[in-house]
């Protein structure tokens with residue numbers, strides 16, 4: 777299956793995100809508070825755009841059940857993945873609602889968001905956009921499962937963040953994979969290559985997003 781191949785190809789990227797300081801900080805429960813704050817400021821805006829991009833997929837799909845599922849996801853994302861984000865805000869001792877007021881599209885999140893929009897407007901088939909979006913649940917699920925496997929999170933205040941992404945992603949990933957795998961059966965080699973590139977690039981965007989947060993990346997810091 778095409779999506780299975782994609783997932784195999786990005787294993788080293790996920791492994792490297794796991795070893796980066798943001799995820800290591802989650803694992804050891806010592807992630808610096810400023811990184812969490814920067815992440816939340818960027819991510820609340822990223823999620824707003826992610827919800828809008830879901831809405832751009834709807835006219836491209838012909839699958840009532842799938843569309844109903846996406847409507848639920850729009851609601852879920854518009855609520856800012858509430859539980860996961862409140863876990864982070866409580867850990868950092870900050871007021872989530874107040875902090876996200878100051879958010880911006882920093883350079884790396886800006887690039888990621890525009891990568892998804894480009895595909896939504898450039899290609900009529902939903903699969904191009906889906907391949908740019910799918911690493912979002914997939915990378916988080918894989919990181920969370922890998923962290924949970926260690927079995928050393930008892931007493932870690934960020935454990936609920938890990939549990940959240942271990943348990944909530946399967947159904948979404950199932951729909952996204954099914955749409956892409958169906959399209960891939962009749963796609964040309966050139967189209968398959970664009971799908972592959974979109975998926976790989978979004979995994980790299982996920983890495984850059986965590987590092988952006990850890991390094992407090994801004995436009996001023998050029």
Ligand SMILES: Cc1ncc(C[n+]2csc(CCO)c2C)c(N)n1
Pocket residue numbers: 819822823826849852853857911912913914916945948982985
């Ligand atoms: C940069 C970034 N990437 C992924 C997620 C996780 N996430 C965001 S939306 C979504 C799917 C919901 O339908 C998931 C899993 C995040 N919060 N921030």
